[in-house]
Amino acid sequence: MIKSAKIVCLFSMLLASTVLVAKNVDLSTLPSRDSVQLTIYNSEDLTLVRETRQISIKNGKNQLQFSWANTKIDPTSVQVEFLSHPTQMFLGNTTFPHDKPQMLYWNINSSVEALATVEISYFTSGITWKADYSGIMEQSGAAMALDSFVTVTNYSGENYDNAQVRLVIGKINLVERIDTIVGKAKYKQDKINALKKVERAKKARNMMARASGRYEMAAMPAAAMLDSIAEEKEVAKDSLSEYYIFTIAGTETIPDKWSKRLRSGFSESVIVDTVYRYRPREYGNRLAKVLNFKNDKQSSLGDAPLPEGDIHIYQKNQQGSLTYIAGVPLKYTAIGDKVELNSGVDPDVYFKLLNLKNWRDDIWMHYRKGNLYRRVGDGHMIVDHNSTVAGWNEHRHYRQLLRNFTDKPIKVEIRRLIPGDAVIKSHLEVKKHDFQTVDIYSTLGVGDKQELKYEVLTKKGRNAKQNQVTIQRL
Amino acid sequence: MKYKILYGVIACSLSTFFISNAYARIKLITLPVREHVEIQLENENTTIIEEERIVPLRKGNNDIDFSWHNTTIRPETIVFRVVNDSEHNGDELKTNILSVSYPPNESALTWKISASQNGSARVRITYAITGLNRGYHYIARANSDETKMDLMQYVKVNNQSGESFIDADINTGLVKNGSGKKIVLPMGLNETQEFLNQKYEAVLIDKTYTVNASELGYRDRAQDKLNVLMHYNLHNDKPHNLGKQPLFDGKVRIYQQDKKGTSVFVGEDWGKYTAKEDESKLFIGQAQDIVVKRTIERKKRQRINGNLYNIDAVVKYEIENFKDKPVHLIIEESIPYLRDQVFTSRQRNSYGKDANVIEWEVGKKTSFSGKPLKKQASSHKIAYQISLPARNGQSKVVKLEKKLNINFKNEW
Structure with a gap:
């Protein structure tokens, strides 16, 4: 496959005519990029590219051709601005030729002849960035060294040399995806190409061949002798409206189809609070070891939100090597918010739930004749074989077995979903999470064994008056 | 390549x-x-x-x-x-x-x-x-009276990762626990290495014979004869000379020493992951010389009112031991299974009723001596252990008859 063509900004010196497509003879210059800035959004496949070029503009009418064959640029987003001569040069109109979808002509009027600095901006898809994290926990498990990284991947079809890179965290609204727009343009291009004759197709291939091959790679220089050790690039973090912008210091070269990963932050000692949780809806039917830490200053974090990304957690062992704990997704975490990472089951904590005994009481019968209700056993029951059970209470007695084989005390939280009109009775520390969910808290010392006992009473049928659980401390 | x-x-x-x-x-x-x-x-x-x-x-x-x-x-x-x-x-x-x-x-x-x-x-x-995986398997050598076994835990590491690792330290986590030695092995490409990871000596076991109509089924349904399954019970705790670390799942091949001192293969089973303090069973086969017949001797519904009933059920077990040594038999009864046998209801899951909530108690007609086994006990199961005397030479085998009386309450 031939490498995709580069964006060509072609300055054509035209005569007085403004008719664009009837010419067969052109004289063109190819001004190179002086600078390029990429603003990459992680919520959408969208990157704003701003590039500046130096162009000789003559007095009067000028024409600029801008083309982007085989790239993923949104043609509706391409704009030009005259940075050096904003009052003397202005854009007259833009022409999109019918037979070359990935091309446009800017017709420019200028009152001076000068070397102008123009900024061309456009949206492109195919450049993405993502965050990821690597946490190395201390042997004690109380703290973790946390590395944050950002990886930029370029599949835009264009090479961006020495680009200033800015990364945007936040969700923006798009009414149409860039890749859809690019797809439409590509469809049009394919349709036109299909109509061309063999000679024209051959010519097009030759043009593409010329466009490729000029590829200079400066991203991977050989060992360079520096006077002092180079520092890691700083990633400046700033907020803008509802968004956060990470700006990577200096410039980066990200060739097409390459990825580059940079460290965006490091915290040597993030305080980790470990809790063992039984929450079937969140972690499945098992006791999960959950690592909690806060994105705050106490943890040497908190200068910016933590963007969504995968985190791989390791722990130092006695030999100094690393043991793999878990690889889990980390959700977007605002400044000051808590991160909760499920690191799976800890074999050193025993956990078992037993349902010991069930029984029913407070049973009410319904008599169709007379539409009466009577409670069983209260002495006023009417014997009627056609009566039916209309209300009752169910009692379930549970025992939760726990044993801590770890070398430190542990905190345990058990979340139980108790639907209906229910009461949980226990001598344990029970707190209501929501109308039908309660949390049971306990701590176990090293080697401790516990039996957490509780009873759940659920009112059924006509006995049920509400739909919520209440707590009764014994 | x-x-x-x-x-x-x-x-x-x-x-x-x-x-x-x-x-x-x-x-x-x-x-x-x-x-x-x-x-x-x-x-x-x-x-x-x-x-x-x-x-x-x-x-x-x-x-x-x-x-x-x-x-x-x-x-x-x-x-x-x-x-x-x-x-x-x-x-x-x-x-x-x-x-x-x-x-x-x-x-x-x-x-x-x-x-x-x-x-x-x-x-x-x-x-x-990926492609560099480990699996556990075990060799268990029980003594002749099946009260102890030596349990060898082997780790098999299979390298399909596409890379060879010469003289690699293989860490299975035992070094952390201080109960194992460092293992250094060459892991060649596409090679499998197997090594003894841990040896647990004189592990105390108990052999049980278990019947459970619901879970283990019938040997002969027409004659109401239950399957009698034999298990070795492993307790992963210190009193049983285990409990140092969890036992990972893997195949367990079981050998037993015969009277001549040689080992005889007596069966194998998939051992389940057994946490510390937990216990697991190794199924070692079906006992043919113990016959247990299970019949429902009585089921009597007592209407409380309307569609509300109490049910009195009696399950009869006729037990014969044709072995020439005494054995312990565990008789388990599944409460939902028995309830469904003695009481059919079209309203079992209707009107917000939870079919798994069963109110029951052991009735007076129960003839098992002693209390139900605590470890097997739950709201859905009851179990008793009985001792069966050995067959006495060619004389007639003693037939034991035991009854389990369960009173189901408030069913509709």
């Missing part, structure tokens, strides 16, 4: 790159060998390799290539660490990892590392790898 993780320091590089499908990169590289490699098998789902190399660095920026063609490294897990080691790193050598670049269509990356001076750095590269 040659598979290899290539790892190079670009000492001098002609960094000319050509754009094509494959990026041609002309380089002069040095290949620092692995000083040490460790295979971490502690995590059940993820195998970790940690390798240590000494990398020569020049003052300034260095590119370190790491490639893993035809291997199954998970690149998102790669961690690069410069280990503090003054012997190799020198007191003055400072390093910074500036960036990591991933070339297209290659299983490779390049670290850009800045060094404060010329020198060698001891680095550790950690990564998860």
Whole structure:
């Protein structure tokens, strides 16, 4: 496959005519990029590219051709601005030729002849960035060294040399995806190409061949002798409206189809609070070891939100090597918010739930004749074989077995979903999470064994008056 | 085909790159060998390799290539660490990892590392790898009276990762617990290594014979004869000479010493993961010489009112032991199974009723002596253990008759 063509900004010196497509003879210059800035959004496949070029503009009418064959640029987003001569040069109109979808002509009027600095901006898809994290926990498990990284991947079809890179965290609204727009343009291009004759197709291939091959790679220089050790690039973090912008210091070269990963932050000692949780809806039917830490200053974090990304957690062992704990997704975490990472089951904590005994009481019968209700056993029951059970209470007695084989005390939280009109009775520390969910808290010392006992009473049928659980401390 | 993780320091590089499908990169590289490699098998789902190399660095920026063609490294897990080691790193050598670049269509990356001076750095590269898996299996050798067994835990490591690891430290997590020794083995490509990971001696076991109509079924349904299954019960705790670590799941081959002192294979079973303090059963076969017939002798509904009933059920067990030694038999009864046998209801799951909530109690007609077994007890199961006398020579076998009376309450 031939490498995709580069964006060509072609300055054509035209005569007085403004008719664009009837010419067969052109004289063109190819001004190179002086600078390029990429603003990459992680919520959408969208990157704003701003590039500046130096162009000789003559007095009067000028024409600029801008083309982007085989790239993923949104043609509706391409704009030009005259940075050096904003009052003397202005854009007259833009022409999109019918037979070359990935091309446009800017017709420019200028009152001076000068070397102008123009900024061309456009949206492109195919450049993405993502965050990821690597946490190395201390042997004690109380703290973790946390590395944050950002990886930029370029599949835009264009090479961006020495680009200033800015990364945007936040969700923006798009009414149409860039890749859809690019797809439409590509469809049009394919349709036109299909109509061309063999000679024209051959010519097009030759043009593409010329466009490729000029590829200079400066991203991977050989060992360079520096006077002092180079520092890691700083990633400046700033907020803008509802968004956060990470700006990577200096410039980066990200060739097409390459990825580059940079460290965006490091915290040597993030305080980790470990809790063992039984929450079937969140972690499945098992006791999960959950690592909690806060994105705050106490943890040497908190200068910016933590963007969504995968985190791989390791722990130092006695030999100094690393043991793999878990690889889990980390959700977007605002400044000051808590991160909760499920690191799976800890074999050193025993956990078992037993349902010991069930029984029913407070049973009410319904008599169709007379539409009466009577409670069983209260002495006023009417014997009627056609009566039916209309209300009752169910009692379930549970025992939760726990044993801590770890070398430190542990905190345990058990979340139980108790639907209906229910009461949980226990001598344990029970707190209501929501109308039908309660949390049971306990701590176990090293080697401790516990039996957490509780009873759940659920009112059924006509006995049920509400739909919520209440707590009764014994 | 040659598979290899290539790892190079670009000492001098002609960094000319050509754009094509494959990026041609002309380089002069040095290949620092692995000083040490460790295979971490502690995590059940993820195998970790940690390798240590000494990398020569020049003052300034260095590119370190790491490639893993035809291997199954998970690149998102790669961690690069410069280990503090003054012997190799020198007191003055400072390093910074500036960036990591991933070339297209290659299983490779390049670290850009800045060094404060010329020198060698001891680095550790950690990564998860697939295709390098471990499995556990066990050999159990029971004594002749089946009261103790020696349990050998073997680890089988199969290397289909596409890379060989010569003289690798294999860490199964026992070193952490201080109960195992370091295992160093060559892990060749596509090779399987098996080693004894742990030996538990004189593990106390109890052999049980169990019947359970619901879970274990019938040997002869027409004659109401239940399957009698034999198990060795393993208790993963200190009193039973276990309990040092969880027992991972794996096949257990069971041998028993005969009277001549030789081992006889008596069966095998899949051992389940057994946490510390927990217990598990090893099914070792079906006993043919113990006959248990189960019949429902009585089921009587007593209407409380309308559609509300109490049910009095009696299950009769007729038990014969044709073995020439006494045995302990565990009789388990599933409460929902029995309830469904003695009481059919069209309203079982209707009107908010939970069919699993069963109110019941043991009735007075129960003839088992002693209390139900506590460990098997739950709201859905009751179990009794009885002792069966041995067959006395050619004389008639004693037929025991036991009854279990369950009173179901408030069913509709």
